[in-house]
Amino acid sequence: MDRCNRLAEITDTLKGISRLYLSPAYMEGLKQVEAWMQEAGMETWVDPVGNQWGRYACPNPDAPTLILGSHLDTVPNAGKFDGILGVMLAIEVVDQVVKAGLELPFHLEVVGFGDEEGVRFEASMLGSRAVVGQWDDDTLELTDAQGISLSAALEACGLNPQDYRAASRKGDNLLGFWEIHMEQGPVLEAENLPVGVVSAIAGARRFKVMIEGEPGHAGTVPMSLRQDALAAASEVNLMIEKSAQIHQLVATVGHIKVYPNAVNVIPGMVEFTVDIRSEDDALREKVMNLIFLASEAICMQRDVDIYWKEYHLAPAKNCHPEFRQLFEQSIAKLKNHVRSLASGAGHDAMTMAEITDIAMLFVRCKDGISHHPDEDVTCEDAEAALQTTLLALKKLAAHYDAGLETLETP
C-alpha cells in the first residue's frame, strides 16, 4: 500500500495522477518498480515494448512459468490502485515466497504491463497484446493525440521498436497468468467481502447505430406526420435497457449525437453507440438478435430507417476452473465467504488467455469507484488478497508436486 502511494507521486501532471504508456513519468515509474522487484529477489528486465518484468527462477530450468501481474499505466487523473495494486501484490507475493525460502516447482514471474487503458494510442492492452504476439508492423504506426507514432514513442524511451516480436511469450512453457485487480464495481462492498474469485471476463460487442428520419419545423409539422429520429432512438434505447434487465446482462447506449441538434427542428438523424456485455457469449448473441428485431419493429412503426455497424467484438474468456478452485479453497481456508463473480470490465488476463490459462482475484474497492482520484482499497483487503494468493500459490505447488503434469487433470 505504501508502494501504491509512492507510485502515485510519480506523475506527468502537476495535479492528480497520470502515467500514460511510455510517458516520462511512466518510464520513471518503471525504474521504481524494477528496484522493488530486485529487492524482492527477482532478476529484472524491460521488454522491447516497455513492459516491466521480474523473475524468480526455480532450480529446474525446464519447469514452466507462472506469471503474476497487471498494468502500470493509468488513465488521466487516475486513482492509485487500478492495475498498480495487482503488480505491487505480485511483487509482495514473490517477496514472501523468497523470505519463507519456499522452493516452487515452477518459475515465478511478475509483469507490469505498459498499456492496458489504451488512452494514449486509442488501442487498449497494447502491453499484453505484444506479449501474446498480436502486434504487427501496423501497430508501430499508431499515433497519439500529438501525432507521435508508437514507434517514435518507443524510441524516445530508449527501446527499439523493431524488436517488438521479442516481447512475445507465445510458445513459451507457461503454467498460467494470475491477475489481482480491484473490482472496479460495487458487488463485493455490497456483500461485505474483501475478495472475490472471477469466473469469467465478459465478452463485449460494440455498435455504431444510425437512425434516419425526416427533419422538419418544430412548429408546423403535426405530430402524426413526423419521422422523429430522436424519439425513435429513445424508444430503441429504452427497449435495449429492458432487454438487458430481463436477460440479466449489461447493455449501454453511452454516446449520442443528434442532427441538426436545434431547439426548433425535429431531429432528422441520430447516431448512437451500443455496448453489450456478458460472460455468456450465447446469451449475448441471443439478446443482440432480439434487440435487432425489436429495433427494426420500432423504426418501421415510426417510419424511420435504422442501420447497425459493429466495430468491436471480443468473446468472453473463462478463468481456468482448477485455478478458480485453488482460490476458492484458499478464501474458505482464510475464513472468508467464497464469492464468484464475472468481470464486466476487460483486463490484461483477457489477452493473456490467448497463450495460457488465466485466473483473476478481485479486491473490494470503495463505492465501486475507479478511474478517479477517489479510488480506494483498504490495507486489510489488500492483506486478504495477498494471503489468498500466497495460499493458492502453495496449493498449486503442492498440486504440481503430487505428480500432476498439468492442471487440466482433475
Ligand SMILES: [Zn+2]
Ligand atoms: Zn485496470
